[in-house]
Amino acid sequence: MFLSLIGCSSPEAKQKEIIQKQGEKDSIALVYDPANADKEIDAFMQKLHKKSAFNGAVLVAKGGKILYQNAFGWADYLLKDSLTIQSKFELASVTKPMTAIGTLKLVEEGKLKLDQTVNDFFPEFPYPGVTIKMLLSHRSGLPNYVYFAEDVWPDKKKAMSNMDAMDLLIQHKPARYGAPDGRFLYNNSNFMVLASIIEKVTGKSFTVYMKEVLFDPAGMKNTAVLSTAVYEKIPTNVIGHDKVWRRSVVQNFLDGPVGDKGIYSTVQDLYLLDLALRDGRILKKETLDSAYVPRSDAKRSLFSYGYGWRTFSPKDAQIVYHTGWWHGFRNLYVRDLTNDVTIVLLSNMANGSLVKLDDLYKILKMPILRQNAYNANGDFIVN
16 A cells, blocks of 8 residues: 555656646647637638638637637648648748747756857857857848758758758858848748757757657647658648649758758647647746747837747737748748737648738737738838
């Protein structure tokens, strides 16, 4: 009996109980009855699908309740197989907030400092003075490996890994775009380098690390880092499509590096991520608050960039979000922190449907998230 009591109160048993209870809460959070779908949102999405060719999955939640979720169109246009709410999409740059979370977790644990430079982990890195905080906020001035690699990667049939991308930068030393911390310049290299540093510090692959510190704690069971450096073909049935002819976009060697992209997920898992962040299950409040501080020198003061998050700061509201566009996928992940609204739109058709969302924001009674809707003074322009 004594041994039994010890077993029941062991740290492992307590952790198992915590995970089980959280799993039950997550299941309740994902409860959704299509019969109770918000009719205004449904009408808007049906119109977006028909008029603007939205092809993908959507989830909209407010106040901890899913108001609407649905899937429209094909996973693979050639096969005419329908998307579902469980379909896994390449998140493209929506990966970046998660890479930032993984990085800030190491900062919280004292394994990484924001003022450390890339050279502390890669001594031969040819761009001195680039710190972790500069990478997180796109202020490094680094050249973009995506454009550079097109010219120098020798075997286009072989996928690059993150270490391959780092080696190319070290060997070829392409000209940097600007001085460290000189200005904001959105750049995939920043988050590819962050993922490489994570692997260096932890001794784990980015895939394993993100599962342990983010996906599992947040209950994201249908989320994973997937790379063509590991898989000859990414194990997902959702194919990215060209915006004109609806041709499938073939994965290539640039689908190997991760951190700037490479996480595959579902609309429901991204909602669970939002809940986990709000609950403080992943990072401390002060850490998250620091990630949401605008740090770019954007011309329009309402729009900026924090640590891995795009920021939108209209009057009386705080919104963080990220867009994604890569190889036929186009996505939008919005978290209105003030009004407790979450919008997830994942699309495998690279068209312009995701810039035609004004009416959706109006339905949800939140600020319209579109840069061209505001002038340089931050005033809304009525169209």
